[in-house]
Amino acid sequence: MKTHIGPAIRLTIVMLVLLSFIYPLVVAGIATLAPGGGKGETVTVNGKVVGYKNVGQAFTEDRYFNSRPSAVDYNAAGSAGSNKGPSNPDYLKTVQARIDTFLVHNPGVTKAQIPAELVTASGSGLDPDLSPAGAKIQVARIAKVRGISADRLNQLVDEHTQGPLLGLFGPATVNVLALNTALDALK
Known part of the structure; x- marks a missing residue:
């Protein structure tokens, strides 16, 4: 069981950073290219x-x-x-x-x-x-x-x-x- 906890924690941290910070920044950056600059x-x-x-x-x-x-x-x-x-x-x-x-x-x-x-x-x-x-x-x-x-x-x-x-x-x-x-x- 201990062999699975370390990778699970690392994967959780990587996904947290990826989906909570990097992905939203990429989407916001792409939105600025849309008409209205992403604000409608x-x-x-x-x-x-x-x-x-x-x-x-x-x-x-x-x-x-x-x-x-x-x-x-x-x-x-x-x-x-x-x-x-x-x-x-x-x-x-x-x-x-x-x-x-x-x-x-x-x-x-x-x-x-x-x-x-x-x-x-x-x-x-x-x-x-x-x-x-x-x-x-x-x-x-x-x-x-x-x-x-x-x-x-x-x-x-x-x-x-x-x-x-x-x-x-x-x-x-x-x-x-x-x-x-x-x-x-x-x-």
Whole structure:
């Protein structure tokens, strides 16, 4: 047994140094090469930071495209899902409340037409994107509130739709912050 304790202690110390100090420094060094220098890519309008490109944020006014709900109230420091399963009664009440709210603000839309991402939070609670369908189902409401044609808003959604990675991987998405920023820029 004594022949195994020495190597185990040495291996533990080596792994502790490697994974607690060296690896984090390497990752932090690589992050500085990313857009935003590892601190997040900000979106700026007229010299003012309005949000982070890859972190969802709340848009609840009828004049904006609504974001995907967040289980952590869009707090990037506490990224998490609700951890409630699809049969949990509390979760079902929360989703039903979101459906009811969406239907009140979007008359003419039926429950069956609502894309799931508009009433369910993502695993991180910080998803900045919607599907094109999730954005387009909100067009009628925004067109009415802002006095902009639905065709122009659909065109705006199409302009901000990013296809799957390499045309193969993942779904098409629309970044809600970028879309709402462009919406505010419309004259």
